[in-house]
Structures are given as C-alpha cells and as structure tokens.
Amino acid sequence: MQSNSTPSSRPGKPSTTIPTNAGCQTGVKPAKPYPDFPLFAHATGRWAKKIRGQLKYFGAWNDPDAALEKYLAQKDDLHAGRTPTPDAGALRVKDVTNAFLIAKKQLKEAGELSPLTWVQYKRIADEVVEHCGKHRLVADLTPNDFGRLREKWAKKWGPHLLKKAVQYCRSIFKHAYDAAMIDRPMRFGPAFKRPTMKTMRLHRAKQGAKLFTREEIVSLLAASKGQLRAMILLGINCAFGNSDCGNLPLSALDLATGWVTFPRPKTGIARRAALWPETVAALKEAIAERPAPNRTEDADLVFLTKYGARWTKTIDDSPITKETAKLLHELKINGRSGLGFYTLRSTFRTVADETKDQAACDHVMGHEVPHMSSIYRQGIGDDRLHAIANYVHDWLFAAPKANDDGAKEGGVA
Numbered sequence: 001m002q003s004n005s006t007p008s009s010r011p012g013k014p015s016t017t018i019p020t021n022a023g024c025q026t027g028v029k030p031a032k033p034y035p036d037f038p039l040f041a042h043a044t045g046r047w048a049k050k051i052r053g054q055l056k057y058f059g060a061w062n063d064p065d066a067a068l069e070k071y072l073a074q075k076d077d078l079h080a081g082r083t084p085t086p087d088a089g090a091l092r093v094k095d096v097t098n099a100f101l102i103a104k105k106q107l108k109e110a111g112e113l114s115p116l117t118w119v120q121y122k123r124i125a126d127e128v129v130e131h132c133g134k135h136r137l138v139a140d141l142t143p144n145d146f147g148r149l150r151e152k153w154a155k156k157w158g159p160h161l162l163k164k165a166v167q168y169c170r171s172i173f174k175h176a177y178d179a180a181m182i183d184r185p186m187r188f189g190p191a192f193k194r195p196t197m198k199t200m201r202l203h204r205a206k207q208g209a210k211l212f213t214r215e216e217i218v219s220l221l222a223a224s225k226g227q228l229r230a231m232i233l234l235g236i237n238c239a240f241g242n243s244d245c246g247n248l249p250l251s252a253l254d255l256a257t258g259w260v261t262f263p264r265p266k267t268g269i270a271r272r273a274a275l276w277p278e279t280v281a282a283l284k285e286a287i288a289e290r291p292a293p294n295r296t297e298d299a300d301l302v303f304l305t306k307y308g309a310r311w312t313k314t315i316d317d318s319p320i321t322k323e324t325a326k327l328l329h330e331l332k333i334n335g336r337s338g339l340g341f342y343t344l345r346s347t348f349r350t351v352a353d354e355t356k357d358q359a360a361c362d363h364v365m366g367h368e369v370p371h372m373s374s375i376y377r378q379g380i381g382d383d384r385l386h387a388i389a390n391y392v393h394d395w396l397f398a399a400p401k402a403n404d405d406g407a408k409e410g411g412v413a
Helices: 064-079 093-109 115-132 143-156 159-178 197-207 214-223 226-238 242-247 277-288 319-330 343-355 358-365 372-376 382-397
Strands: 006-008 016-018 046-051 054-060 259-261 272-274
Touching (some): 046 064, 054 064, 093 115, 159 197, 214 319, 226 319, 226 343, 242 319, 272 382
Antiparallel strands (some): 259 272
C-alpha cells in the first residue's frame, strides 16, 4: 500500500515523514526533518523560530523545505533586527498596499499627513485590493488589470475623484519600487491615466459655479445660531474651511482688536485676516457657550460639539459638513451640485478678487504661490487685509447699488 505521508529530507541527513494533516492546526505536530533543523513546529501549523524575542513564521508543516529556504533567505536581516527584503516574485497585492499604508500612517502620526488624507489613501488601497485580489502576485499584474480598474472607477465616480484615485494607485506601486519591494517600476498601461484637463473643465462647466449668492449666505446666517453661525461667518469673512474651523485654537484669536492669525492646518502656510464686528460677536457668543472638552488636548479649541468633541473627524462627512448640509436642505439651497460649507471659501475668493490685490487675497486664503515675489515678500500690510475684509463685508451686508441700466453692482449676484 502506498504511504500517505510526505517525505522531507536533506542530503546527508536521515529523512523524516510528515503526517498528512501537518498543515492543520488540529493535526499532530511533526518531528523535525533532522536533528539540527533550525525551526520548530508551532501549534499554528507553521514552522517557526524565536528571533530577538519574537516568534517568526516561515511556512506550513507539510513543506519544511520551503520554510527552511525562506528562513535562510531572511535570517541575516531578522537576526540583525532589520525588516527582510521581500521576495519580489512572491510579493502579493496586499503586501504592497499594507506597506504603503503603514508608511503613510507613520507620517500621519508625526503630523506630516492629515488624518483625512490617510483615510482617502486607505479607501483607494482597499479598492485596489478588492479589484485585484489580496493574494494576487504583483508580478502577475498587467496593464489590462489597471485599465479595467480605471473603467470601473470612471463608471461610479466623477473626474475629480477619478483623478485622485488614479494618482493614489500609482503612488502605492511607486512606494513599492522606491522601497525596493519590486525591482522595476509598475507598468500601468496607456489606459490608466488621469482625466484630461479638458474633461475636468467640461465637468465643472456642466455642474455650474460652486458659489453662494449674497441672498443665500444671508439666509444661512439668519437660520443658524451658536457655533455654526460663527463658523459660517469665518467661512465668508476669512475663507475658513471645515478643518480650519475644527482646529482653530483660542490662542489664534485677538477679539479685542479683531484679528485671527492661524496657519492652515492642511499646509502650515501663514494666514491672517481681519474679523468683522459680526464675526467677533458670534465668536464671543460661541466661546461663552462652548461645552467642556472631553479630552485635555482639545481644551484650547474654539469650537466643540455638544458632546465636547472636535468638529473635525478623519472621515469625508465631518460634523461641519453634516450640519451645513442639513441647513442647506431646510432652506432649499441644495439644488445645485457640490454646495457645502467649503463653498463659502470659494465665494470669498471670488468676491475678494474684485479688490485686485491678489497677494493679499492669497495671504488670507493661505495659498502658497510658486513665484519669486512670494519668496521675497515677508508680509502683507494690515491695511490691505482690512481692505479685503471690508470689501467682502460690503458685498454681503450693504444694500446693492443700481447702475444706469438698473443692474445691481458688487461682486457675485
């Protein structure tokens, strides 16, 4: 009768048979193939070795030769405390995406990457794993795989998100090449490209301008109160976005003189803006009614939810986004695509540009302009910042004037 055991041997050493159930956790532990075999049979069904105080695993019981080969390839790095260089031929899609996310998570924890960006990276990494299969060998991926992935994304996402997804996917495999996980750059094929600028422009034109009218902003202010009203005022007064409001510290405010000096959390670029009297009053009211923080690190924040938590979250639909969406729905201002809290920032810039002081507008927005003049310019005069604040204030609150043709003047209609 033929034996059901699997022989394993080493030249010059006696052979040892491995039970047929050796790959199962419930099976009987096999003996070492030979006495000086460097690995031992672990209860999880794998050959293992304790190195520098940690258990390392190298393969299933029923294939000790493969486990030994893997150990010999990695032992120098493991005993030296280094992460072994992966075998490019055995590298799986999940290995590449996990390595990329771990690297980005380290940047996030160091404060060099926003939590929201990390969430977006993970979303695209999960999409890649789902499409390709987590155990798919990277060496087996072809341009056709990426072409079909882009086609799938294009059917469910607009060009803006598609552009970001393609770039993030490329970044995942570039990281693998830069980290020496793969020995050549990934070939994505001619189809796996970001949408063209023409496609982006046509999409924006189809959606229409993402701006609020003065009447809509006045309605938002009239219907809101407390912290949300103060944040809406910061949005149109100082071009603040969701993250700006959610991370604004009390130390950034000088309510006595009416100024906010607060680098953008997203980029760290310096930013300063003059506050309107309405904004100062709303901030004072919001601060007076601010709930107690439930974390000591949030004690200096201007805005806290009713639960004492931050208004910013590491998700796309932050509390500020949700509260603004509810208000827009109540006021029936949500009929145009893409309107939200961040639209206040776009509206501010569109109106403020009428002052024709681009440098001062960039400073309030926290924009870094790649031009030599921005390197030599060491600051913007407060009088110029006041002029911008006053112009946008007059556009919003002053009664519009009629010209000779009966049309209303003053920025966005």
